[in-house]
Structure formats: C-alpha cells, structure tokens
Amino acid sequence: MFKESFDNLRTNSALVHNITNYVTVNDVANVLLAAGASPIMSDDIDDVADITAICGGLNINIGTLNGNTIPAMFAAGAKANALGHKILLDPVGAGASRLRTDTALDLMHKIHFDVIRGNISEIKTLATGSGTTKGVDADIADAVTEDSLESAVKFAKDLSKAAGSIIAITGAIDLVTDGDKCFVIRNGRPEMGLITGTGCQLSALMTAFIVANPDNCLESAAAAVCAMGLAGEIGWSRMQHGDGNSTYRNRIIDAVYNMTGDALEEGAKYEIK
Amino acid sequence: MFKESFDNLRTNSALVHNITNYVTVNDVANVLLAAGASPIMSDDIDDVADITAICGGLNINIGTLNGNTIPAMFAAGAKANALGHKILLDPVGAGASRLRTDTALDLMHKIHFDVIRGNISEIKTLATGSGTTKGVDADIADAVTEDSLESAVKFAKDLSKAAGSIIAITGAIDLVTDGDKCFVIRNGRPEMGLITGTGCQLSALMTAFIVANPDNCLESAAAAVCAMGLAGEIGWSRMQHGDGNSTYRNRIIDAVYNMTGDALEEGAKYEIK
Amino acid sequence: MFKESFDNLRTNSALVHNITNYVTVNDVANVLLAAGASPIMSDDIDDVADITAICGGLNINIGTLNGNTIPAMFAAGAKANALGHKILLDPVGAGASRLRTDTALDLMHKIHFDVIRGNISEIKTLATGSGTTKGVDADIADAVTEDSLESAVKFAKDLSKAAGSIIAITGAIDLVTDGDKCFVIRNGRPEMGLITGTGCQLSALMTAFIVANPDNCLESAAAAVCAMGLAGEIGWSRMQHGDGNSTYRNRIIDAVYNMTGDALEEGAKYEIK
Numbered sequence: 149m150f151k152e153s154f155d156n157l158r159t160n161s162a163l164v165h166n167i168t169n170y171v172t173v174n175d176v177a178n179v180l181l182a183a184g185a186s187p188i189m190s191d192d193i194d195d196v197a198d199i200t201a202i203c204g205g206l207n208i209n210i211g212t213l214n215g216n217t218i219p220a221m222f223a224a225g226a227k228a229n230a231l232g233h234k235i236l237l238d239p240v241g242a243g244a245s246r247l248r249t250d251t252a253l254d255l256m257h258k259i260h261f262d263v264i265r266g267n268i269s270e271i272k273t274l275a276t277g278s279g280t281t282k283g284v285d286a287d288i289a290d291a292v293t294e295d296s297l298e299s300a301v302k303f304a305k306d307l308s309k310a311a312g313s314i315i316a317i318t319g320a321i322d323l324v325t326d327g328d329k330c331f332v333i334r335n336g337r338p339e340m341g342l343i344t345g346t347g348c349q350l351s352a353l354m355t356a357f358i359v360a361n362p363d364n365c366l367e368s369a370a371a372a373v374c375a376m377g378l379a380g381e382i383g384w385s386r387m388q389h390g391d392g393n394s395t396y397r398n399r400i401i402d403a404v405y406n407m408t409g410d411a412l413e414e415g416a417k418y419e420i421k
Numbered sequence: 422m423f424k425e426s427f428d429n430l431r432t433n434s435a436l437v438h439n440i441t442n443y444v445t446v447n448d449v450a451n452v453l454l455a456a457g458a459s460p461i462m463s464d465d466i467d468d469v470a471d472i473t474a475i476c477g478g479l480n481i482n483i484g485t486l487n488g489n490t491i492p493a494m495f496a497a498g499a500k501a502n503a504l505g506h507k508i509l510l511d512p513v514g515a516g517a518s519r520l521r522t523d524t525a526l527d528l529m530h531k532i533h534f535d536v537i538r539g540n541i542s543e544i545k546t547l548a549t550g551s552g553t554t555k556g557v558d559a560d561i562a563d564a565v566t567e568d569s570l571e572s573a574v575k576f577a578k579d580l581s582k583a584a585g586s587i588i589a590i591t592g593a594i595d596l597v598t599d600g601d602k603c604f605v606i607r608n609g610r611p612e613m614g615l616i617t618g619t620g621c622q623l624s625a626l627m628t629a630f631i632v633a634n635p636d637n638c639l640e641s642a643a644a645a646v647c648a649m650g651l652a653g654e655i656g657w658s659r660m661q662h663g664d665g666n667s668t669y670r671n672r673i674i675d676a677v678y679n680m681t682g683d684a685l686e687e688g689a690k691y692e693i694k
Numbered sequence: 695m696f697k698e699s700f701d702n703l704r705t706n707s708a709l710v711h712n713i714t715n716y717v718t719v720n721d722v723a724n725v726l727l728a729a730g731a732s733p734i735m736s737d738d739i740d741d742v743a744d745i746t747a748i749c750g751g752l753n754i755n756i757g758t759l760n761g762n763t764i765p766a767m768f769a770a771g772a773k774a775n776a777l778g779h780k781i782l783l784d785p786v787g788a789g790a791s792r793l794r795t796d797t798a799l800d801l802m803h804k805i806h807f808d809v810i811r812g813n814i815s816e817i818k819t820l821a822t823g824s825g826t827t828k829g830v831d832a833d834i835a836d837a838v839t840e841d842s843l844e845s846a847v848k849f850a851k852d853l854s855k856a857a858g859s860i861i862a863i864t865g866a867i868d869l870v871t872d873g874d875k876c877f878v879i880r881n882g883r884p885e886m887g888l889i890t891g892t893g894c895q896l897s898a899l900m901t902a903f904i905v906a907n908p909d910n911c912l913e914s915a916a917a918a919v920c921a922m923g924l925a926g927e928i929g930w931s932r933m934q935h936g937d938g939n940s941t942y943r944n945r946i947i948d949a950v951y952n953m954t955g956d957a958l959e960e961g962a963k964y965e966i967k
Contacts, residue, residue, distance in 0.1 A: 198518030392951025405665025471791030678938025
C-alpha cells in the first residue's frame, strides 16, 4: 500500500507551493526534490495566487509568520480551495504565542485543509484554543506514550471529525487519522529532534504524497510519516564516529533520495486503530 | 583563458551584494566564499544603496521577491548602474506568475544588466513577455537539445543584442552569448537539478567572475558556467553508496573550494559558435 | 570553569529567541540544538514579545535587518529587559551602511545588552559611530594581532565600561571582557572565515551559554568562544582530501554536538589580561 503511494510520488512529479519559514526552507526544498517532487516557494500577496494555480498542492507552515506573509497564506489557501488543490497546515509554534495560535485557528476556520500536521502541543492548542507549547517543541507533559496512546488516538480522531481534516500528530509515536481509522506509527529516531526542521520537511513531503495520491490521502499521509521516520533510521545507521546533527541532517535527506517504494513498504512500522 | 579568469577571482576577492531568495541563500554565500569572493546580503530599501556602493557587483535574484524587496532591487540596481558596477539578473520563476514576469521585465527596462542568467523557460519569458515556466524549473518542451541547438543559439544571440546584456541560458547544454560569440558548454551533471539552488549559486558565482574580470565579461561568465558544471562533475565522482542530493550539495561547493584555474582550464568543455 | 559552564548548558536546555538573518539561520538553529539548547525564530512585531517571554534569552543579529524586523528587535529587546532575560547583540555589518550602524547604536542606547559580539571593525564602529567595515568581514587594517593586542584589550575594556555590556571581539585572536577582566582566546582556525555564519553561530551559542549560566556571564561568554573555536579545530582535523568549506560547516556543528565539558576544559586556549 505504501509502496504504491511512494511509487506514484516518484513518477508523478508533484509540484508543491510552500509558504514556509526561512529557518528550514532549504531542507524543505531538498527533501521534496529527494522524493521526486518539485518545490516552489512564494509568500507575497501579489504572487501566491498565480503560483498556487500552477502547483498541485500547498504547504502552509507558520514557523516565521509575519504581517506580510499571513495575508498571503489566506489568499493562497483560498485559491487552493477554489481549485480543489491539496492543502496542508503546519501550525509551528501554535500555543507559543497569541499570533501563532490565532493565525492557525483562523486559517482552520477560513480554509479547508486536507491535512493538519504538528506536534502534540501544537495540535492540542488547535483543539482547545490555547496551549503550553515550549517554543517549537512539544511540551513533555503532552507526549504521546504507550500509556496515553488510547486517549491520544481518541483525541486525534475527535479533532479530525470536528475539523474535517486528516490530523497527523508526530513525535516518538506518530498518529495519522481521518477520524475513523488511525495509523499508529513507530518509525524514526529520537535524535531527529536534535535537527532543526525534520517536522517541516515531513509536512512538505506529506503534501507531495497527497498530491501524488489524491484519492488516497489518509494512507499516503501515513506513508509520508513512515518514509520520513525510515529515512531517519537509515540515516542514523550510516553515522560515523564524530558525526553529529549536521551530518545527520544530510544523511536523512540522502536516505529519502535513495528510498524506493519497496524499501518503504518493508520498513514501515505501523498498526491501525 | 578560463584559468586567468578564475585566478583573478581567487586573488581579487570580489565583494558581491546579493538580493536573493531565502531558499538557497546560505549555499549562495558559501559558494562565493569557496571561490574566493565575499558575499553580503541586504534587501531593505534603506540599506541597499550603501551596501551596493561598497561592493564590486550586484546579484539580483527574484526567487522569493516581495513587496518590500522589489523596490530595493530597483534602488540597488540604479545605484550599481550609477557607479558602473557589474550587475546580474536571475529571473527565477519568470513565466510562473505575473508578478515574477512583470518584475523581471521591468527590471530589464529600468536597469542595465551586464548579464541575465536563467533557464530556457525563464529566458524565453523575458523575450516574449509571457511563458510556461513550471515553477522554478524549465519546461521540458523548451529544452536546449542537440537538435534545437542552432535555433537556440540564434535566439540567445538575438535576445542579447536586443537587451544589450550577455545572456546565459543554463540547462543540459548551456549557452553564454554577447550577441556575437556564443559559448556552448557541456559541463555538469543532470543530478544537479535534484539539488535546490545550483542555478542561484551559479548566478552569484558568475557575478563574482565578472567583477574580478571587468574587461572580459563574456569569457568570465562562460568560465563561471564551466566552473559550476565541473564542480558538479567532481562532486559526483566523490559520491559514495547511500549518498544523495544533500551530500551532493556539499560536495559541489567543496569542489569549488578546491578548484584551481588550471583544473578549470583543463576540465572546461565548450565550443564557440 | 568552562567545563561547568558547558555542563550547565547541556543539562539546562536553554530556550533562545533569535531575531537573526536568513542567510545563516539554519546553522544557528542546528548549532543551538547541537549544544543542548533549543532555538526559536520570530521577528514579527506582533509575535516577538510573546516568544521572548517564554524564552530564557534573546539573540539579536542585524545581518538582514529590514523595516519590519527593526521595530521587532526593539520590542523584543524591551520585553527581554523588562523580564530580566539575557540578551545579546550581534551588529552584523555595522560600519558597512548607515542603517546598520544607526540601528546597532540605537539598540545599544535603548536596550541593555548583556553581551555585544562582533568582529573588530563592527565593534570599532559601535565605539566611534562610523566605520570601514568591508561588508560583513572585518577590515584587515583593524585586525587584532599580537602587536596590537595590548591596545585592543584596552579598547575593549573601555568600551565595555562605557556600554555596560560584556564586549566580545572575535577574529584570529578573540577578546571577551567585562571591562575589568579580559579573556584573550586563541582557539579556532583561519578557515572558519571561509564558511558563512560561524560568527552568527557563535552569537547564538553565546546567548545559550549565558542563559544557562546566569550568574557567570563573563566566563560563560568566553567559554562559548572557546567552544566554537575548539569545534573549528576538531572539525578541521576530520577533513578528508577533497573536502571544502561546505563539509567543514557540517563538521564544526557535528563537533559541538559531540563536545563534552571535559573536552572543552582541556581544549580551551586562553589567558586572562
């Protein structure tokens, strides 16, 4: 199943419009290229509608939102909705500031997102309207663990139904649900959290996956999570003595570049709840 | 000939002002340093004139243009023209949106550029006023091939004469012409297209080459294309099992860092038409 | 002494708010993570006060300042001062343009900085109100050498007293002083200057060090300089034939990732004047 999703991405060359933060944007572009997709970045109010129109999907990431890019997010989102394009929201830092929380909530109200992907603190913020996000990282108190898994799955499913979007909550255990079915994914490495932008990369990759698999969004969003986690595992296995997070960053993107649908199918670790 | 161009760059320490996109800006800075040049980035309307004044050349790249940076491009360009500084335009995504096309055309009308460098779809857009650019990549239908080479050379020469700028069209086969003479270059690797920003890096490097060789712009612009392509070949030859586009990115910049004028002279693959 | 500073950073997980340039921001984030700190980037006037409030320290870097981010720097700085948070200024390019010089001076007048870190040309500009900074690199005529060391130490101490901030001047020889005591540091490699952003990384790292060691700012600021320089030495020792500045960039961050307090203590090369 995941094999087909990834093979479709490799062959269909999804063009993804990213309105994203300037911290991790280069890695976002390279991971899309590594997977066979094409990135374009555009965040000016006078540019985004044209750019979104020629793309297959839109990835909105609020990591370094500002007074100029916020209106561009709404304009691009409206255009993508009007054209029936796939669209994903990454609410980076929702809960860490009023502006981030309000912008993410307002985007959810005015734009229909196919997928919303964040860490547990960000997603809880979207569900409740306020949060305790510690910067851009999840609050440890929120973590999805084996103990809290059942309640976390229920929370994700409920939010998915309420929002009308696939919800992807990523962390040590990842959840991807359409309200009915929930993929519980255990790929990845804890060291991925010591690289900036693995979450941003995943959001971009997930957008590409759903663009390439428009009739199979839930499975392909889950496939993206497994692909990124598997790349983290493969990249880690290639680490040498003295390597650290900067080299690890390269090795993860390299692992996506060399990944095949078969390898993803074989390496994916998930159950469905 | 190319040896001298590169040796001049190594010894003259060209300072290049870049108004460029935030996607590939870090690689742009590092490739300039790798070649012996110095980068400075500045894109605010109140900052650019002072910065351009202390630099030897200006590299304008519209990859993430916006309402604040567009006026800064015009202001910096006017200052560079007034001072007789070298100036290059990289019309990223011209043809992909009205704003990009119009901005690039308007820049060409109001600023004199020593060189305009882009992919074939972008450059065709500049010639015709509209285009079919697929995001930031060239449309496959536009590609310069052995079959279309003669007509592409004529197109490039005609545009060069009309624009009064050296035109550099890069792709599988690269063309660099001043309207009279056209360098046809066959360095490089197709895998370079799977890294974000090799075109942006080339534009910056080319600016540095012409700053360091002010009386020899055509040859030094062609030398820059050969240098970037040769770095792509050398970088690829150092790839190990499991490496991908992220590592390749590093190896290309590393290859520029270690390149000598002699190696460039020897590795350059070109003919003149 | 430095061991304790670094061990505190490893265990205390400093959250650092960065208002920084888009050129080197990814490396800034990764070096903070490498050292055990957490980065958050935010530069919008409506976002910065909330973000600074949840962080332990604020790192202001004017490398790509603009009309939107300058007011955000003042707002964030005022908030950090009101909350008693640690705050550092990196006056990138002060002396290279009027806007950079004036902004840096105005920030110094309106905000109290715990540390100001720059190259000698930037710091001289702050002391005199104008300068000859060559882009973002120090003017060679300004360099701190063994011959000019005594007068440079006196200059740094005097400025520290006048500004009420720790002054860190980095270059071939680094000076870190609180006006009374001056650390003279000889870690590092000249090749670090051929990577964009080692200075920006150091400013971020230094902010994290002083956040984690609030009662020991001078020593921990000096420890940060030694740590970055030592990482440059370790990274260089791992360079292979054909590697260049791009790989070196990765190896330096990797070296921070693998550094221990003991290794820093042992590798630090400094005297106190």
